[in-house]
Amino acid sequence: MTEYGRGPGSEPWHPEDPSYGDGGWGGQQAHAGQQSPYGGQPQQYPQQPQEQQHYGDRGQAQQGGYDQQQYQYYDQQGRQQYTGQTQPPQQYQQGGWDATGTHGQVPYAADPGDPYGQQPVAYGAEQPDFYGTPDAYPPPQPPGRRRPEPEPETDWDPGPDQGEHAFFSGDDDDDDDYDDDPQGRRGRGDRRGKNAKGGKGAKKRRSGCACLVVVLVFGGGLGGVGYIGFQYFQNRFGPAPDYEGSGNGESVTVEIPKGAGGYDIGQKLKAAGVVESVDAFVSAQGANPNGKSIQDGIYTLQKHMSAASAVELMLSPKSRNNLVLAEGLRNSAVYAQIDKRLEVKKGTTEGVAKKQYKTLGLPAWALNHPNLKDPLEGFLYPSSYAVAKGQKPEAVLKSMVARATQKYDELGVEKKAKDLDLNGPWQLLTVASLVQAEGRSHEDFTQMAEVVYNRLKPGNPETFGALEFDSTYNYVKNQSKLDLSIAEVRRYDNPYNTYHVKGLPPGPIDNPGEEAIQGALNPTNDGWYYFISMDGKTTRFTKTYADHEKLVEEWTKSRHKS
Structure with a gap:
């Protein structure tokens, strides 16, 4: 048989209908004696009195449970036209009628007040599959179980303890009389509650000290920012701190290592008290045409010199206190110069060289050669060395041997031999x-x-x-x-x-x-x-x-x- 009526859509909901859902999935109770898809015999449901609702007439009471088949036909308005256990006349089986042949189950007529309904459909008939469509879930709630719409919020006053602080509310100190106003403001004052001590609503006063604190905080912050900005400007764009003049007359000895650049030299001079700042020295060195020619060595300078005067003196031979070794000197001549510079007894450095030559840094290829007059010969490399009173002879010899070893490595003597x-x-x-x-x-x-x-x-x-x-x-x-x-x-x-x-x-x-x-x-x-x-x-x-x-x-x- 063909069913006419409702199309796809949600079924009406009636929580008081005990028969709702009895059909199970796929209408497994479609025929008396039909095997249940869940196994076992079909369940028998007792007849219960039904209350007539706007869903339509449910027809006569079912006889004998679900074993008897009844034919019920309805017109398109949901009115019952035929009920019986035998085939109805031909006019009920054709056009415009809705028939059901299930076990006494009757369809529900469309409810005009149901916003979810579309067309009547036979109760228990197979429902369309909405899986994968927007109508899949959640199903619309029936009107009896819908939650009421929230009421729109009205003007809400959080109260003085929950909303805006009184300090920023714009009220004057005269608001102390707020609670005593007999007119409309009284209502708001009542919500403030009463003071445990005074019996009246608590009165909040804006303290003058608090205002002063705020002003001081903001003022101090602005002052600190301004000071930091000024210092940044001075450090970034202002002239570097510098002494004036050519010194205070107090001599000081400064050793400049080999390979030291302008900032390195400036740091040495500042640490010794010669110049006031590294930046001042670097600037003066760059301004002097010969400033980049300052070499390593020991310099005798004065404290509290201007950066420009310090550069000038370091470029003059008068400040140099280095030991300069010429090319081709024999070790015997070098030892004598070291003794004189260190102000030690003659022969002291030569004795150290003969006794300690193996611990002075010679490369492996320079050791263990027989019949040598002096094992260090050839390794006191001709250059300028910082040698001054107070140093140890072995320290001076080590620096010379290290300089020679470095130079020989650079020239590749070991590889080219x-x-x-x-x-x-x-x-x-x-x-x-x-x-x-x-x-x-x-x-x-x-x-x-x-x-x-x-x-x-x-x-x-x-x-x-x-x-x-x-x-x-x-x-x-x-x-x-x-x-x-x-x-x-x-x-x-x-x-x-x-x-x-x-x-x-x-x-x-x-x-x-x-x-x-x-x-x-x-x-x-x-x-x-x-x-x-x-x-x-x-x-x-x-x-x-x-x-x-x-x-x-x-x-x-x-x-x-x-």
Whole structure:
């Protein structure tokens, strides 16, 4: 059969209807004797008297429970037209009628007052599936269970203890009489309650002290902000603090480390009381054309100097108190200068060097070489050192050895020694010391280095592996003579005497500078074997012994003339 009536929508709700929902899911009670989808026999429901409601006539009472099938037909207005257990006449089965053949269940007519209803539908019939649609849930509440709409809020007075504080309410102090006003204001005063002591409503007064405190707080805050802003402006844009004049006459010694920049120097001077601020010194150093040339070392200055005068004095040799070591000095000369600067007994520094040389920072390749006159020779690097009274000799020696080690690493003596057919960086340093002792200029150093390398070759046709340098003999004798008797020199048996022993001496014979080391690393390749210094300033080189003898005769004649 076909059902006509209500379309999709919510079913009317009537909480007093005991039959609502009896049909279960899918109308499992559609036929007497039909198997329940939940198992077991169909349940029998006793008949109960039904109260006629606006839902429509429920028809006759069901007979015999649910075992008898009844046919009930309704017109489109919900009025019952036919009820019975046999098929109705044909006119009830066609068009415009709503029939139900379930177990006595009757449909409900549409309720005009139901805002959720649309069209009548047979009670117990299969309902449309709203899953996944906006009508899925929650179902609309029936009118009997709807909550009433909240009433709109009226003007609400939170009271003096819940709303705006009296201080900001704009009331005057005369509001003390507020509670006594017999007119409309009395009602509000009643809500304030009564004071436990006075019996009347509590009166709140705005204290003059509170106002004063607020004013002071705001005033102090503004003052603090202004002060901080002023300080920020002064620090950011104002001139840096600075002393005036060239000092107060009190001398002070300041040591500037190597590599120190303007701010580092300024911090040292400020800590010693020389300048008033670091920024003032940096500014003065930048304003001076030679300010960037300030070197490391020990400076004797005065306290409370202006930054500009401090820069000027540091650029003057008068303030320098450094020990400056020249290129080519032997260790014996360096030790004597250190003793003098430290104001210690002569020979003190040399004794420390001989006893403690292994603890002064020598690299591993500079240790354990036999027959050395001085293990530190070649490692007191020519430079400027801060040496002053009160320092320890070992501290000064450590700084010199560290400077030499750093420079040798920078120049790559350890890596390049093998490329020159030398037995390690120790021999390269020894060659550089020979070049430093015999040469006079950078050009001399490169040519002199070639002379050394050519003579060291065992099969060379000129010297057959012998160096024959006067400088090695003078080193072991601790002298610097030019007129030497070759016969006498050859007879002197000493590992450093290259006239007596072929090859290099046991170690360096002085402390070479960077140019001499560069010459040893980059020799010429012109075939030089001989050289002679004509006037102590100019060195001439030759490739054969015959040419060398001609230069020797020329030099001898020039000396006799003078």
